[in-house]
Amino acid sequence: MAVTNVERKIVRIGNSLGITLPQEVLDHLKVKQGDEIKLQLEKDGTVSFKRQKKLNYDALDGIDQDFLDGMQELFENYDQTLKNLVDR
Incomplete structure (x- = not known):
């Protein structure tokens, strides 16, 4: 491109x-x-x-919204760290 x-x-x-x-x-x-x-x-x-990537909250029906928001924030903040762990 x-x-x-x-x-x-x-x-x-x-x-x-x-x-x-x-x-x-x-x-x-x-x-x-x-x-x-x-x-x-x-x-x-x-x-x-x-x-900004969005989670499909409909597929996660019944899971607490605050928990989902926290998980999304965790992955956004530590995305590269988590990817590096996969390569170990």
């Missing part, structure tokens, strides 16, 4: 500052209005973001 550079200006959105994303970026991420994205702040000053 070819690398595409997209430039945006920081704009005021209400009382906040933000950026708008062009349709090509939304299509690439496969996101739409209301979806959540995850931002990752790197030590070198760069920021990356990706579509």
Whole structure:
């Protein structure tokens, strides 16, 4: 896949500052209005973001919602650590 550079200006959105994303970026991420994205702040000053994965809660009927949210957060925070353990 070819690398595409997209430039945006920081704009005021209400009382906040933000950026708008062009349709090509939304299509690439496969996101739409209301979806959540995850931002990752790197030590070198760069920021990356990706579509937030959603659990299919319907398939987990009967399991406490707080537990499911905690498990999702655990996997998001320790994803690379858990992947490294598989390789041992």
